Amino acid sequence: MKRSILLDTHPMYSLEILKSETDVTSINDIIEHFKVKIEENPEAKFITVFDHYKHTKELNGEILESILDAKNLLFCFGHTIKNIEILAFRPKSIAICETKESFILEFLETPRPEVNAWMQSWIKALKR
Template sequence: MKKIIFMDRYPIYSLELLKDEMRVSSMDEVAAYFKDKIEKHPVAKFIALFDHYAHTKALNGEIADGILDARNIIFCFGPSIPNTKVLAVRPRSIGICEFEDKFVIEFMEAPREEIHQIMQEWAKGLTK
């Protein structure tokens, strides 16, 4: 995974996987893979799958060249509410973009290192 700072402030982790090096081959399978990981985790809670591509297309919005599909899987790891600020970084979202030959998996860095590690492991688990 590669870490970048998006818009000079957001720590984003990105993983590009060629379709021929993945255990799954469609957007539905990638989304189902993440949903399964979330549902099997003892604390994580699946919230929704947002079809960002359909939403943007319906608005006649701009979609970058090459993107065939784009979805966000939204979930929460929140086992406690220690203060009001933690709500600003929850829930979590993993962005999934499909291109002709690859998928790009991206998410913001989590405030807790162990949660961040879990999300990285999930993303890397898509490889054969």
């Protein structure tokens, strides 16, 4: 996965998976994959799926022409609340974008390295 800095301040991870490199055929397939991974992790809790594409369409907003679909999977790894500030890192979101040729998956870096590793492994598991 590629680690970069978004807007000069936000560390994030991203991976583009060509459709020819995966067995999934839609964002919904990817979401089901993540739901299984969340269920398997005793710290994780599924929250919801936000249909970002539909929301933007309903607002008559601008959508990059190459985007066919875009959703965010929302979930949480929080097992403690040791300070108020940690709440700003929760819940987690994995952004999933579909183009004609690929799926692009992204998430913002968390303060817990093991959580970043778990999410990276879930995403990388989508590649053949």
